[in-house]
Amino acid sequence: MASPSGTPTKITQGSQTKGGIGESTLRPDGTLKVTGEFAYSSDMWHEDMLWGQILRSTVAHAEIVSIDTGEALAMPGVYAVLTYDDLPTAVKNYGLEIQDTPVLAHGKVRHHGEPVALVAADHPETARRAAAKIKVDYRELPVITDEASATAPDAILIHENRDDHHAGHVPHPNIVHRQPIIRGDVAAARERADVIVTGEYTFGMQDQAFLGPESGLAVPEEDGGVHLYIATQWLHSDLRQMAPVLGLPEDKVRMTLSGVGGAFGGREDLSMQIHACLLALRTGKPVKIVYNRFESFFGHVHRHPAKLYYEHGATKDGKLTHMKCRIVLDGGAYASASPAVVGNASSLSVGPYVVEDVDIEAIALYTNNPPCGAMRGFGAVQACFAYEAQMDKLAAKLGMDPVEFRRLNAMEQGTLLPTGQPVDSPAPVAELLRRVKAMPMPPERQWESSEGADVRQLPGGLSNTTHGEGVVRGVGYAVGIKNVGFSEGFDDYSTAKVRMEVVAGEPVATVHTAMAEVGQGGVTVHAQIARTELGVTQVTIHPADTQVGSAGSTSASRQTYVTGGAVKNSCELVREKVLEIGRRKFGSYHPAWATAELLLEGGKVVTDGGEVLSDLVDVLEDETVEVEAEWRHRPTEPFDLRTGQGNGHVQYSFAAHRAVVEVDTELGLVKVIELACAQDVGKALNPLSVLGQIQGGTTQGLGVAVMEEIVVDPKTAKVKNPSFTDYLIPTILDTPTIPVDVLELADDHAPYGLRGIGEAPTLSSTPAVLAAIRNATGLELNRTPVRPEHLTGTQLSEG
Amino acid sequence: MRVNFTVNGRQQEADDVWEGESLLYVLRERLGLPGSKNACEQGECGSCTVRLDGVPVCSCLVAAGQVEGREVVTVEGLADFAKQRAEGGGCASGACGTTLQNAQQWQAGGTDSQTGEGTELSAIQQAFIDAGAVQCGFCTPGLLVAADEMLERNPTPTDADIREALSGNLCRCTGYEKIMDAVRLAAARQSEAV
Numbered sequence: 001m002a003s004p005s006g007t008p009t010k011i012t013q014g015s016q017t018k019g020g021i022g023e024s025t026l027r028p029d030g031t032l033k034v035t036g037e038f039a040y041s042s043d044m045w046h047e048d049m050l051w052g053q054i055l056r057s058t059v060a061h062a063e064i065v066s067i068d069t070g071e072a073l074a075m076p077g078v079y080a081v082l083t084y085d086d087l088p089t090a091v092k093n094y095g096l097e098i099q100d101t102p103v104l105a106h107g108k109v110r111h112h113g114e115p116v117a118l119v120a121a122d123h124p125e126t127a128r129r130a131a132a133k134i135k136v137d138y139r140e141l142p143v144i145t146d147e148a149s150a151t152a153p154d155a156i157l158i159h160e161n162r163d164d165h166h167a168g169h170v171p172h173p174n175i176v177h178r179q180p181i182i183r184g185d186v187a188a189a190r191e192r193a194d195v196i197v198t199g200e201y202t203f204g205m206q207d208q209a210f211l212g213p214e215s216g217l218a219v220p221e222e223d224g225g226v227h228l229y230i231a232t233q234w235l236h237s238d239l240r241q242m243a244p245v246l247g248l249p250e251d252k253v254r255m256t257l258s259g260v261g262g263a264f265g266g267r268e269d270l271s272m273q274i275h276a277c278l279l280a281l282r283t284g285k286p287v288k289i290v291y292n293r294f295e296s297f298f299g300h301v302h303r304h305p306a307k308l309y310y311e312h313g314a315t316k317d318g319k320l321t322h323m324k325c326r327i328v329l330d331g332g333a334y335a336s337a338s339p340a341v342v343g344n345a346s347s348l349s350v351g352p353y354v355v356e357d358v359d360i361e362a363i364a365l366y367t368n369n370p371p372c373g374a375m376r377g378f379g380a381v382q383a384c385f386a387y388e389a390q391m392d393k394l395a396a397k398l399g400m401d402p403v404e405f406r407r408l409n410a411m412e413q414g415t416l417l418p419t420g421q422p423v424d425s426p427a428p429v430a431e432l433l434r435r436v437k438a439m440p441m442p443p444e445r446q447w448e449s450s451e452g453a454d455v456r457q458l459p460g461g462l463s464n465t466t467h468g469e470g471v472v473r474g475v476g477y478a479v480g481i482k483n484v485g486f487s488e489g490f491d492d493y494s495t496a497k498v499r500m501e502v503v504a505g506e507p508v509a510t511v512h513t514a515m516a517e518v519g520q521g522g523v524t525v526h527a528q529i530a531r532t533e534l535g536v537t538q539v540t541i542h543p544a545d546t547q548v549g550s551a552g553s554t555s556a557s558r559q560t561y562v563t564g565g566a567v568k569n570s571c572e573l574v575r576e577k578v579l580e581i582g583r584r585k586f587g588s589y590h591p592a593w594a595t596a597e598l599l600l601e602g603g604k605v606v607t608d609g610g611e612v613l614s615d616l617v618d619v620l621e622d623e624t625v626e627v628e629a630e631w632r633h634r635p636t637e638p639f640d641l642r643t644g645q646g647n648g649h650v651q652y653s654f655a656a657h658r659a660v661v662e663v664d665t666e667l668g669l670v671k672v673i674e675l676a677c678a679q680d681v682g683k684a685l686n687p688l689s690v691l692g693q694i695q696g697g698t699t700q701g702l703g704v705a706v707m708e709e710i711v712v713d714p715k716t717a718k719v720k721n722p723s724f725t726d727y728l729i730p731t732i733l734d735t736p737t738i739p740v741d742v743l744e745l746a747d748d749h750a751p752y753g754l755r756g757i758g759e760a761p762t763l764s765s766t767p768a769v770l771a772a773i774r775n776a777t778g779l780e781l782n783r784t785p786v787r788p789e790h791l792t793g794t795q796l797s798e799g
Numbered sequence: 800m801r802v803n804f805t806v807n808g809r810q811q812e813a814d815d816v817w818e819g820e821s822l823l824y825v826l827r828e829r830l831g832l833p834g835s836k837n838a839c840e841q842g843e844c845g846s847c848t849v850r851l852d853g854v855p856v857c858s859c860l861v862a863a864g865q866v867e868g869r870e871v872v873t874v875e876g877l878a879d880f881a882k883q884r885a886e887g888g889g890c891a892s893g894a895c896g897t898t899l900q901n902a903q904q905w906q907a908g909g910t911d912s913q914t915g916e917g918t919e920l921s922a923i924q925q926a927f928i929d930a931g932a933v934q935c936g937f938c939t940p941g942l943l944v945a946a947d948e949m950l951e952r953n954p955t956p957t958d959a960d961i962r963e964a965l966s967g968n969l970c971r972c973t974g975y976e977k978i979m980d981a982v983r984l985a986a987a988r989q990s991e992a993v
Contacts, residue, residue, distance in 0.1 A: 005831070006833070024931070026928055026929065026931075027928070027933060029936070030927075030928040030933050031918050031920070031928065033933045033936030033939050034874075034920065034924040034925075034927050034928055034933060034936075034939055034940075034943060035834070035874065035875065035877075035878065035918065035920070035924065036832070036833070036834020036835070036873065036874035036875045036940050037834070037875070038936055039833070040833075040836075040937065042833075042837055043827070043833035045828070045831070045833075123817065125817060125819060125820075208971075209971055210935070210937075210971055211836070211838040211839075211844060211846060211935065211937040211938055211969065211970075211971050212836075212838065212935065212937040213837065213838065259936075260935060261836075261838070261935045261936070261937030262934075262935040262937060262971050262972055263935075264971070290837065292837075292839075292840045292841075293838070293839040293840060293841055293843075293844075294841075454959060456959045456962065456963060457959065462963070518935060519934035519935025519936065519937075519972050520934065521934065688931040688977075689931065691931070691976070691977070692931050692934055692972070692973055692974075692977055695973060695974030695975075695976045695977070696934065696971075696972045696973050696974045697974075698974055699973075699974035699975070700971075723839075723841060723843070724839045724841065724843035724844055724969065725841065725843055729969060729971060730975075731966050731967075731968075731969060732961075732962045732965045732966055732968070732970070732975040732978065732979075733962050733963070733966045735974055735975045735976075737976065738974055738976050
């Protein structure tokens with residue numbers, strides 16, 4: 001079959017862009033992206049391709065009495081209609097950790113928008129209309145929407161006959177996973193407390209809202225296999241889940257990463273991958289599926305909404321005595337990443353503070369709400385919102401400055417986490433707080449101009465709701481801790497294939513990994529690492545696919561660390577081989593070949609003293625050196641299921657924020673004036689990209705502070721706002737300036753001393769904004785996002 | 800139905816267009832111009848922004864039949880459009896046209912295996928790369944078309960002007976700071992060049 005258009009190609013960078021690690025080299029895909037030529041998964045096109053469409057449940061919890069596809073199949077232009085009964089093998093479920101998610105609903109739907117049937121047709125509108133003609137008869141069941149309904153004695157079980165590895169230790173089958181952490185003696189420590197504060201906090205359901213919708217093209221192949229061009233975060237994880245359902249060996253399911261329009265956790269789970277392949281294999285034609293925004297809101301998991309119950313104590317001189325907390329995460333209908341989110345929420349629930357006596361419990365529920373899983377910050381976000389609110393309450397009760405109170409209790413290198421694991425790299429929590437507080441404050445009353453108020457600078461903006469009347473400023477601080485990499489004993493490796501050869505008289509390195517470039521700039525960093533390690537200018541980035549070993553997920557702030565580490569490692573192995581060739585050819589001419597530490601720099605082999613021994617071109621001539629190798633960071637351990645003790649994490653990332661807000665207290669409108677951030681990045685491999693990550697992460701935290709929430713009707717468990725009209729993400733008008741102070745304290749365990757950086761700024765941004773709004777209004781504000789009715793006292797009810 | 804219109808200065812003809820198809824769909828799926836993006840298809844995100852007779856519009860909200868006989872500029876034609884504007888002194892109508900030869904050049908670029916280093920770009924495109932305003936890049940085409948149009952109207956925008964002009968374009972990756980930098984940079988470079 002002819003190849004489709006929009007397939008990714010190798011990108012060679014170096015004729016104008018140079019630069020190794022530490023330099024702000026520009027993206028190798030930048031020109032393609034600004035000219036519109038960069039092909040995203042939704043841009044794929046194939047002659048004679050069909051369009052796939054998914055029919056999704058209109059109710060949240062129901063038995064399926066019958067499905068009638070006759071009328072849909074009879075429509076001209078329709079090539080296939082598939083239901084559960086058409087699945088080709090005995091494997092009919094998938095899942096990241098627990099295989100509980102049906103490819104197509106069987107007998108029951110468990111959440112609003114669950115896939116029930118598939119259509120392939122020659123035009124997307126034909127496919128949509130055919131899907132609408134499929135008749136599904138539902139017999140509705142009561143919905144489970146919260147902890148009380150999930151764990152009631154007579155609660156319907158979302159999943160009956162659970163046999164997953166968490167089923168044995170959870171107190172109720174509607175609890176996916178429970179992780180307690182017990183350390184010290186909370187009862188005794190509580191006796192020492194001069195003040196005790198408690199709080200009950202609510203975190204709303206946030207959507208990743210990546211802009212490039214779920215999409216891909218499945219092309220049937222002559223050997224009976226299929227080639228999927230897909231936007232994902234982890235090709236090999238998709239492959240592992242897809243192949244058994246398709247009934248194909250993994251080598252007959254070829255995966256190529258197509259352009260990815262953002263991810264933020266929302267592409268960790270499968271979306272349309274299996275569906276497109278099933279339709280392609282059934283029809284023998286290429287099938288493209290592209291979600292629209294409405295469907296995208298149903299097509300991926302969200303950030304877990306949470307209820308968090310906290311108690312902290314402190315002595316009158318401001319030292320924390322103990323912490324008790326209970327974190328209830330709503331995992332929705334399917335497990336997704338819930339177990340790992342529970343692990344993060346519990347182990348990071350204390351925050352970046354020294355508290356020796358803790359009693360922690362985190363659980364994730366099965367409910368009929370939308371499934372929740374990975375999103376940037378992954379369990380640590382919800383906890384940070386709550387413990388930072390607690391810090392402000394404690395400081396207020398003690399009459400202390402909130403920043404000084406935090407600094408007094410800040411963790412440092414060597415501090416034990418509640419899991420008993422020491423933090424064995426720099427933990428500059430107090431320093432980050434000091435730095436962010438020391439940044440200059442934005443001027444007051446910025447909206448004033450010679451021509452009167454510039455309403456664009458005021459809450460309400462061009463709605464022209466105030467010229468400064470009723471507007472109050474507030475300032476708030478927060479700091480957070482995020483783990484980097486996959487935790488709890490996961491074998492979190494990556495693979496890199498690096499080749500070196502002479503092309504057109506110049507040494508060129510080719511880097512081939514399966515890393516999903518989702519926008520973060522991993523490809524930029526890979527080219528930088530190859531230049532630094534191999535002394536070349538030209539680097540070719542091979543498209544990511546499953547022809548090379550797994551790179552692990554573009555998640556958990558891990559790719560620069562782990563796949564960057566794999567690229568560095570493979571480059572070092574290539575370098576050794578190149579030097580061997582050099583020794584073989586030239587060793588007899590110069591003693592330094594045998595004795596000195598040799599480097600590759602500027603296209604030459606040089607000694608550590610700088611003496612040039614040979615050009616790389618002369619060493620390599622027509623030889624090609626290639627290495628494919630796996631690389632691992634230090635192993636971790638699972639948390640004990642009873643005590644939560646264990647060396648579960650690899651590395652930590654710290655960021656602090658100061659938010660300055662102005663609130664129109666009459667209308668409840670908030671304008672964030674500035675969100676300053678200080679973050680330790682270990683080593684900035686690409687400083688420009690580091691700023692982009694920090695500012696982008698900060699803005700997602702701002703979004704969930706004041707606007708972003710998927711609203712689920714508590715009576716029906718149906719999603720009420722699946723559109724960008726009703727689910728609001730920050731625009732350029734909502735987003736303030738974000739000055740950033742970058743600290744670089746090396747983590748000696750990590751390649752180049754770097755720290756994974758993508759998630760930490762998403763943690764502290766939200767509580768800093770909330771603290772600033774509390775500071776402006778004097779309100780307690782125990783939920784996020786804050787809506788106008790929470791500020792004006794006109795709220796009718798929770799939700 | 801058949802729709803005849805001009806895209807990036809070149810006459811185009813789309814056949815068998817269903818009446819419900821949007822301009823965005825015809826550009827992407829019938830004319831091989833997927834640069835305009837499909838992030839929401841409901842007029843909220845601006846990723847599909849093109850110029851229709853010079854006016855920035857969400858192409859997802861324009862019925863294909865409405866563009867009969869009209870001029871469209873997409874991100875694929877932005878570099879040529881800006882170049883001709885600079886050479887010809889104003890092209891606000893979007894009707895200044897691209898030669899067939901030039902049009903074929905940018906179409907052929909899609910199969911180039913290189914980064915396109917050395918490709919001739921408009922000021923705003925180059926500034927987006929240089930300032931780090933591109934991450935996943937899905938919002939980029941729409942932002943480029945919108946920002947280029949603003950700079951055409953207002954060569955020396957204030958920050959508030961930039962934010963107002965780009966408020967219809969959502970970006971989820973950057974936090975907008977580098978986009979602000981890019982627009983400021985393009986404006987500064989253009990004013991130096993004058």
